[in-house]
Amino acid sequence: MSYIKNLEDLTMNGLTQKDKNARRSILLSFDKAIASVDPYKSVSSRISDGSIFQMNKSIELSDFEEIFVIGAGKAGGMMAKAVEDKIEGISEGWVNVPAKTEKLVNLSKIRLNPAGHPIPDEGSINGAKEMLRIISKADERDLVIVLISGGGSALMEYPMEGITLEDLREMNRLLVLSGADIREINTVRKHVSRLKGGRLAEAAYPARVVSFIISDVIGDPLDTIASGPTAPDETTFQDAWEVLRNYSLVEKMPQSIIKVIKDGMEGRIPETPKPGDPIFENVTNMIVANNLKAVQAAEGTLRSLGYNTLVLGSRVQGEARHVGKMLAGLASSIKNEGIPLSPPAALLMGGETTVTVTGKGVGGRNQELVLGAVRQVAGLDGVVIASIGTDGIDGTSEAAGAICDGHTLERALREGLKPEEYLKNNDSYSFFSWLGDAIITGPTLTNVMDLMGVVVED
Template sequence: MVYPTGPFDRRVLEQGPDRWLRAQALEVMAAALKAADPAEAVRRHVRREGDLFHVEGEVYDLRRYRRIFVVGAGKGSAPMAEALEEILGERLSGGVLNVKDGYMRPLRRIRVHEARHPVPDERGLAGTREMLALLQDAGPDDLVIAVISGGGSALLVAPAQGVTLADLQCLTDLLLRSGATIGEMNAVRKHLSQVKGGQLARAAAPAMLVALILSDVVGSPLDVIASGPTAPDESTFAEAWAVLERYGLVDQAPPAVVAHLQRGLRGDVPETPKPGDPVLARVTNVIVGSNRLAALAALARAAELGMHTLLLSTFVEGEAREVGRVLAGVAREVAQHDQPLPRPACIVAGGETTVTVRGSGLGGRNQEVA
């Protein structure tokens, strides 16, 4: 929420105060979007100096690695990989990515597959299989760089044994319509997958693995972003089962899903890698961008424009319609009483709201909040 401030072009004001206010708000939003740009996020955290590859304070001597591969998935993963191609140049051996339809970006050394999101499809499955085949060939003298961003959970598709893609599609649709949080959804999906919940890292072992992660999750917990393919998994089969019970999905879920989760509850299926698991010993996870970073950039631009600023929270969750009412209430308080900030004011809130879909709607949390 942004309340107007100067300096401004009087010609804009003559066209109406709403247009002036909109221009200010768009500048603030542009700053937030720039901070979250996937390619720039990688460039801020990664650089190469000759044979030395710097990642967030860690230095990797490229002479020690026979091959360097890039794998990953997500809506922002193609520009992230493109930045790595520029940085690594001829040292990059190849790679495989899955991206959402419409997010294709042709790369020189990395194969990019488009796939469906948020409900997975056969193309995502094929791309993930190609990714796993590449990782199975990687050895201890190889370096694997994973680029993970929002949407990666639906785009990394490798159903657990006995579970089909159709089963996952059905379950994903049920979860999306149930009102379950992203953390709850991912707890279930991790326990029905061969790549989520640290299992992509398991597939890459014993290669050195560096994961560059663009977070779209409140608080940026590594095990939740894209269902944590390279991170130790804190969730369990018991928690996954509890989600189905909580939202009344046990009787609606495909029988193969129910059967697999029950096998996990009995201990007949191995758990996902937990903290301290040896397969994660050569894994480094780096958050290169997040909701909080974008929010802070928005506040900085608002301050440059002469506004009083406040970061309300980057942990906003709940039903989108209810969050919208709260934000509207805060805006009215500023407008009428100059609280919690005097005008001109810019109050920024971030997080991830939930839309419980009713009828034939498709959802859309931002529109619901508005």
């Protein structure tokens, strides 16, 4: 099965044979990368013969009277299917997933509830309330399985008293548009929530908790993925306040958000549970898939195709268009000097860039990254740059990402498209969809951030 629906069309958009070869190679590597972090396989591989395995340890399912399943995230549907297929005797389950994806997976014991992403909605809140209802039944004889993946912060939301859904939406909108990174955004989210920042583990205590986690955060910090519902939280209300202050959001935020954070700083609302809290003695958090796994799968594919390969890491951050220009510079260096690799060569990296939105166009960080590289690679035959969101959704567009080569600028100018104008308006999707170079996957039902790569033919 190919995740990239328009792989053949994207390949044939190359004007030269070298461009076509490079395009096909990088797209095939991205396809294999997404397959490597398939949520069903990632979870089911940890469950066998009535046991859950983590490293050299096992948790025997027969030790528990009842088993409850809850969770949220873009990968929640297939993670839930893996649990339901591998574990008998599930008492009840509820997992919030992005609206319109709940019908893609058929389950009998676990309910998939449609919820809002990237902005929370009534489904996010009502689903979170249902999860609290379910785990309120659990005691020390029971097991609570929590399924966590990217998007969980918006999909599983239950704000502190006094914060309305509209306030929550406005908070998220302001944070996403501010240029704050995911850690900073989640620091604020955790401190206005009744579930995030370890509060879900607190609510489940004294039951045994096992969390299967697909990481969509750089470095896989447990306290940041989906805002860490089952992990100790090292951030404070004061840290949340500093995020708002640093991004000039204090005056823009709804007053209910400001009130909760101030009340927390002054001790009127308890802090999130911290490292060392005894509730976490009952909690096992395990990362079952992450960005590095996907990057390594892409690298292995390109190596098998005969390329000299180099992985630049899985922790890339920064303004998307600047990262694109950096990749273009490396591509030019490989093509002209054979540094850091001799052609045929491929560079791969992963992570999550950001876009500071100033325009009114349609696009996303992956497409903007590639758009930032278009002029820099112009004229370089057999040089391709691509970037893709592993969840299949890039920003506000219908695409997962984009691809360009050394002849993209030529094709664009022929159509009257100037890259700089589209960058200025944050309108990368319009640019690439016009050229037929937007990568289309649809929802992949997984999420381990983004993949970025360069391929240079000999």
